[in-house]
Amino acid sequence: MVYSESVIELIKKRTSVRTYAKRPIEGSKFKAMSAFLDENTDNPFGAHVRFALINSKDAPKKPGTYGFIKGAGTYFAGCVKKGGRDMEGFGFAFEKAVLYATELGLGTCWLGGTFRKSAFIRAMEPNDEYLPAVSPLGYAADKKSVVEQAMAAGAGARNRKSQSKLFFDKMIGVPLDEPDGAVKMCLEMVRIGPSASNKQPWRIVRFDGKYHFYLKTNKMYTGNKLFGFCMQRIDMGIAACHFYLAARELGVDGDISFDGPLLLTNGDISTGLTYSFTWG
Ligand SMILES: Cc1cc2nc3c(=O)[nH]c(=O)nc-3n(C[C@H](O)[C@H](O)[C@H](O)COP(=O)(O)O)c2cc1C
Structure with a gap:
């Protein structure tokens, strides 16, 4: 198993984090996440996935999220070769990484729509690939931004069908x-x-x-x-x-x-x- 904690507990613990604290990610955690992203692109759908960790300050173009995410200095992004069961394989591998970040005590939020594609395209240079989603990565802030509070209230984000x-x-x-x-x-x-x-x-x-x-x-x-x-x-x-x-x-x-x-x-x-x- 790729996790040291129970994955069932990690799945229960994961939630979208849209407001991040200033506290930087420790070097050891950054390295661990980076290694995980390099080594865990396999999936049962045969999709060719690759990931990158992107530090906002080093990126050729600053990652933006139209104000949906506050305070994140780091993102991870993924690309998948077009064709076959590309999206399913991408979802599988990306979620595995989200759960690993959860194990590291770091917040994430799947972003498929509310991110500026151009900055991530510059960083990842997709080639016959889609860049379907990215996620901020970092420590959750103690207090949620107004946007996050409104989203949580409006969309019933924690609700699930029976x-x-x-x-x-x-x-x-x-x-x-x-x-x-x-x-x-x-x-x-x-x-x-x-x-x-x-x-x-x-x-x-x-x-x-x-x-x-x-x-x-x-x-x-x-x-x-x-x-x-x-x-x-x-x-x-x-x-x-x-x-x-x-x-x-x-x-x-x-x-x-x-x-x-x-x-x-x-x-x-x-x-x-x-x-x-x-x-x-
Ligand atoms: C494929 C995918 C795309 C998503 N895109 C966005 C997005 O663009 N912006 C956003 O704020 N949340 C996005 N989300 C997060 C969902 O809104 C969120 O997972 C859902 O409301 C459940 O809330 P929870 O993650 O806190 O359990 C996306 C989630 C998935 C799986």
Whole structure:
């Protein structure tokens, strides 16, 4: 396991931090994060991911976030080669790094929309790659900025849909009353994860002893229209990351594959549901 703490505890602890203290990141933590980013780009989706740590003061162009993030002097950013399951793989690897930062006691915040791409493009020089997201990195300030307070109140950032709206038995719409043993915890780790605009687009159907993951795309969501890729596919990678790491920690057998049965009805498909991956 890549973490020394329980990953389940890290997933529970993680929350978006948008206001940072002046306290600098210690050299040892900076090095540890940098090494983690270099060594942990692997993912079960076969995506080619790379990361960089960016210090605002050394960057060729100062990173900006339209005022959404206050006080951060450091960011990490990621690129992924275009094609295949690029966004899912990116989401998986980036979330692994977010959880490692959590273990180091550092705050993060996934930013897929509210960051100035140009500064990060200058720093990372993508080549046939997307630069889908970045995150500030640092110590959380004691007091949240006005923007952060407003976001927390407005978007209900800590709210999550109930299990019965997300996890199903044999078909979409029939709540899964009894997940198998430790899988219950793995599903809970998916449920409490971060997602773009907190839309929680993951839907999971247990069928034939396997768990099939679907994306409920929101066609009106601007994040899916603005950047040339579907932002919510990143959320599926985050779901995979949480389920996979929790399953490994709890000794739940299985792996990620892409051979799910055809379970969706035409009605399901018309609501924006598409198959993503299978655990089993
Ligand atoms: C793919 C992705 C993109 C996101 N983009 C932004 C963003 O551009 N700006 C922002 O302030 N938060 C962004 N977020 C953070 C979410 O709003 C946040 O995770 C969600 O509201 C849940 O809150 P929590 O992280 O505190 O649990 C993004 C999250 C994800 C997963």
